[in-house]
Amino acid sequence: MSKFTTYLIIGGLGVIIYLTFRLWNDPLAQYPGPFIAKFSNLWMCYHTWSCDLPERVLELHQQYGPVIRVGPNNLDFDGKAAIPKIYKAGRSMPKSDFYQGFTAIQPNLFGTQDEDLHALRRRQMAHSFSAASLKDMENIFDGHIAILLQRLDKFAESGEAFDLKEAISFFTYDMIGELAFGTNFESQKAADPENLPPIPDHVLLACMIGIMSGLLPYSKAVVAWLPFSWSRRLINGRNKLRKQAMACVDAAMSKEDGSKNLLTHLIQARDPDTGASLTKANISSEAFGFLVAGAHTTSSTLTLLFFHLFHNPQVLKKLVDELDSELPLLRETGVPYTMSLLEKNLPYEMACVRENFRMSPVFTMSLPRVVTETQGLDIDGFHVPSKTSVAITNHAIHHNPKIWGNSHDVFNPERWMGKDSRDYATLLMPFGIGHRSCIGRNIAMINILKVTSTLLKNYEFELLNREESLEILHGGVAEKRGPLMCTVKMRY
Numbered sequence: 001m002s003k004f005t006t007y008l009i010i011g012g013l014g015v016i017i018y019l020t021f022r023l024w025n026d027p028l029a030q031y032p033g034p035f036i037a038k039f040s041n042l043w044m045c046y047h048t049w050s051c052d053l054p055e056r057v058l059e060l061h062q063q064y065g066p067v068i069r070v071g072p073n074n075l076d077f078d079g080k081a082a083i084p085k086i087y088k089a090g091r092s093m094p095k096s097d098f099y100q101g102f103t104a105i106q107p108n109l110f111g112t113q114d115e116d117l118h119a120l121r122r123r124q125m126a127h128s129f130s131a132a133s134l135k136d137m138e139n140i141f142d143g144h145i146a147i148l149l150q151r152l153d154k155f156a157e158s159g160e161a162f163d164l165k166e167a168i169s170f171f172t173y174d175m176i177g178e179l180a181f182g183t184n185f186e187s188q189k190a191a192d193p194e195n196l197p198p199i200p201d202h203v204l205l206a207c208m209i210g211i212m213s214g215l216l217p218y219s220k221a222v223v224a225w226l227p228f229s230w231s232r233r234l235i236n237g238r239n240k241l242r243k244q245a246m247a248c249v250d251a252a253m254s255k256e257d258g259s260k261n262l263l264t265h266l267i268q269a270r271d272p273d274t275g276a277s278l279t280k281a282n283i284s285s286e287a288f289g290f291l292v293a294g295a296h297t298t299s300s301t302l303t304l305l306f307f308h309l310f311h312n313p314q315v316l317k318k319l320v321d322e323l324d325s326e327l328p329l330l331r332e333t334g335v336p337y338t339m340s341l342l343e344k345n346l347p348y349e350m351a352c353v354r355e356n357f358r359m360s361p362v363f364t365m366s367l368p369r370v371v372t373e374t375q376g377l378d379i380d381g382f383h384v385p386s387k388t389s390v391a392i393t394n395h396a397i398h399h400n401p402k403i404w405g406n407s408h409d410v411f412n413p414e415r416w417m418g419k420d421s422r423d424y425a426t427l428l429m430p431f432g433i434g435h436r437s438c439i440g441r442n443i444a445m446i447n448i449l450k451v452t453s454t455l456l457k458n459y460e461f462e463l464l465n466r467e468e469s470l471e472i473l474h475g476g477v478a479e480k481r482g483p484l485m486c487t488v489k490m491r492y
């Protein structure tokens with residue numbers, strides 16, 4: 001018998017022994033799911049790479065019920081009773097090692113597992129992201145919307161078809177550049193998609209590394225040296241974002257013009273206990289988070305909202321009627337719509353926004369937490385052993401027919417206008433939920449409400465392909481596959 005054959009037999013016996021041990025000593029054996037998930041995270045990794053993990057998780061819930069197993073130590077829930085147990089338990093349910101995949105410089109507000117660090121950063125940054133602070137910077141949003149309107153005017157005059165998804169992406173990228181860094185990236189002016197940051201590549205890479213967190217830190221090193229074009233693309237995308245964030249920090253720290261933006265607030269922040277300022281690496285890591293989270297999620301949300309509105313003409317008409325009754329034409333007043341006006345007088349628009357959050361959530365990556373109680377924890381009637389990673393997938397709970405009925409696949413804003421809307425609102429998690437929820441939700445809502453109101457009040461859009469079905473790429477942060485091609489004309 002050759003040495004190779006001997007090693008092969010020994011290796012095979014080792015695998016058999018390992019699998020047998022897992023089956024006989026499996027604390028999660030009672031929970032259904034893909035067979036391979038009993039032994040490996042490869043099922044999650046494969047479907048993350050295929051950009052369809054949330055859809056597969058939804059299918060498993062429809063097949064097996066409210067709790068499924070998606071990895072050797074990973075459970076996913078889709079019931080409303082699981083939300084407070086997982087996401088409103090504070091420090092007793094910390095973030096899992098999954099989030100280590102998102103660290104490109106140092107752990108930042110989103111990715112850190114250190115609860116003390118998170119609490120400190122949250123205190124240092126909360127004022128900058130408050131509604132009051134953002135109101136003082138509302139002119140930044142309005143300035144970039146004005147540039148978007150200029151582009152739409154040109155398309156209306158020429159009758160040229162254009163990609164609304166791309167136009168919105170240019171707008172959100174420029175807006176976050178000035179709001180966060182005091183820098184105008186001028187992507188609306190250049191109108192070149194090559195100038196858009198490779199955020200989807202970074203998020204996809206982070207999710208895949210995070211899912212295989214048991215291999216950290218080796219997995220990061222291995223991925224960096226893989227000879228495949230796809231791995232090089234993802235690594236290069238992350239490196240490009242890192243360099244851009246650090247360049248923005250260098251530029252901001254060298255300025256002495258007294259300008260106010262999210263980054264200058266962070267530079268000036270101090271530890272309330274020691275008075276120490278943040279290091280350059282600290283600031284750069286948060287700047288990286290601004291760049292990643294601030295633009296792509298909002299542009300994807302707006303694109304999906306417009307897709308649903310354009311494919312539901314009765315809903316669109318009702319929304320436009322509300323806008324006509326409450327808002328003046330910009331061409332008559334020249335005054336941008338303020339957030340105080342939009343938030344107070346447009347209930348149907350808010351219903352459409354919420355239904356879009358439910359129907360097509362953008363933040364579809366799993367947000368796992370770890371059970372730390374030594375005796376385990378009961379979640380939605382199921383006992384979960386200590387050290388198990390648990391999560392709720394937005395896409396699954398937002399399409400649970402036991403909550404939303406058989407119309408869960410129908411875009412119906414009316415569900416947010418009835419008596420159940422208050423209860424429904426507790427089930428929406430577009431910005432996460434609990435003490436680790438997204439600090440930038442106010443920025444996102446300002447963009448969504450301002451852009452939707454301004455565009456639909458002043459323009460009429462016509463889809464080039466009304467028969468197009470919606471395909472979504474779920475690469476951690478979801479986005480519509482392909483362009484949203486339209487023509488546009490001025491309404492008045």
